[in-house]
Amino acid sequence: xxTSEASVTRIMVAVNESTIKGYPHASISSKGAFEWTLxxxxxxxxxxxxxxxxxVQVPDEDGFxxxxxxxxxxxxxxxxxxxxxxxxxxxxxxxxxRCHEIGVACEAWIKKGDPKEVICxxxxxxxxxxxxxGSRGLGPFQRVFVGTVSEFCVKxxxxxxxxxxxxxxxxxxxxxxx
Amino acid sequence: xxTSEASVTRIMVAVNESTIKGYPHASISSKGAFEWTLxxxxxxxxxxxxxxxxxVQVPDEDGFxxxxxxxxxxxxxxxxxxxxxxxxxxxxxxxxxRCHEIGVACEAWIKKGDPKEVICxxxxxxxxxxxxxGSRGLGPFQRVFVGTVSEFCVKxxxxxxxxxxxxxxxxxxxxxxx
Numbered sequence: 001x002x003t004s005e006a007s008v009t010r011i012m013v014a015v016n017e018s019t020i021k022g023y024p025h026a027s028i029s030s031k032g033a034f035e036w037t038l039x040x041x042x043x044x045x046x047x048x049x050x051x052x053x054x055x056v057q058v059p060d061e062d063g064f065x066x067x068x069x070x071x072x073x074x075x076x077x078x079x080x081x082x083x084x085x086x087x088x089x090x091x092x093x094x095x096x097x098r099c100h101e102i103g104v105a106c107e108a109w110i111k112k113g114d115p116k117e118v119i120c121x122x123x124x125x126x127x128x129x130x131x132x133x134g135s136r137g138l139g140p141f142q143r144v145f146v147g148t149v150s151e152f153c154v155k156x157x158x159x160x161x162x163x164x165x166x167x168x169x170x171x172x173x174x175x176x177x178x
Numbered sequence: 179x180x181t182s183e184a185s186v187t188r189i190m191v192a193v194n195e196s197t198i199k200g201y202p203h204a205s206i207s208s209k210g211a212f213e214w215t216l217x218x219x220x221x222x223x224x225x226x227x228x229x230x231x232x233x234v235q236v237p238d239e240d241g242f243x244x245x246x247x248x249x250x251x252x253x254x255x256x257x258x259x260x261x262x263x264x265x266x267x268x269x270x271x272x273x274x275x276r277c278h279e280i281g282v283a284c285e286a287w288i289k290k291g292d293p294k295e296v297i298c299x300x301x302x303x304x305x306x307x308x309x310x311x312g313s314r315g316l317g318p319f320q321r322v323f324v325g326t327v328s329e330f331c332v333k334x335x336x337x338x339x340x341x342x343x344x345x346x347x348x349x350x351x352x353x354x355x356x
Contacts, residue, residue: 007217007221009218009219009221036338039185040187040307040308041187041219043185043187043223043226044223044226045221045222045223045226048221048222048223129218130218130340154332154341160214160340160341160342160343161340161341162308162338162339162340163332163338163339164338165338
């Protein structure tokens, strides 16, 4: 089979930042989902796939560092927004760089909002062939309190979805972290 | 990347017979899951994948045709069993033949029992890289009465799982049929 544009499989990978303090990079489960896609699906067929990286920023997820700041003027909010943007771009750069190194076509973009809602909305808009999500693989007790984006998307996203659980030997001290 | 045995991606595809009377073949959703795997994942990289076809036969799913028969001796049950076996082999032959035609390595086998339990058990035993399941894509109301194997396996199978919903234009008259 030829790998013309029409027969390229478009895989959306939803990626997020680590929540671990002092770890300003992709989350363990995002990286796991990405590496699984490359190693188990793409393999040597680099021209057969296009990866679409969606990073959803939660408006209030800036966390403790930013809560120490004082927002006293519209400029403060602007600088916050540009910091958000810089962090998001830094995150996406990791994935895009890796794709370029191995020669897989990709696109990447940032959206704001509730991750599960935004991911399902972007699936409707982009219509990928497959959505790959990393998951912390939490037990039922932990899930009740933090919810899981992957469970929602498996049910509601309008395309096939595969969830890649974080490897147990990569679980951080607090398993809700990632 | 080389496609040595170690880097071959092993995809388990659970397949079942159609429940539509007079339609002694693979179910619509099984065929959909299989074709999706070939067209979207395997593509031209036929040496990079091995497909593992698992067919689970439900002990009492023989249906109306067999209920008209009379079982009066141990031989009757033996002939029933061999008919089960013949139907299962016929089903698997469809998938194995297609794989041979396009040059994808495969294995196929039959197990008896509750499909969702057997599939999860076989995943633990075989440890595939991915489990692909067809699904009828039933609404919540229909699901309550028939249950769905895919929902159970997405939660409990110890490997990544992707569910391929039946295309809406392929839904038979009774959507619970397949």
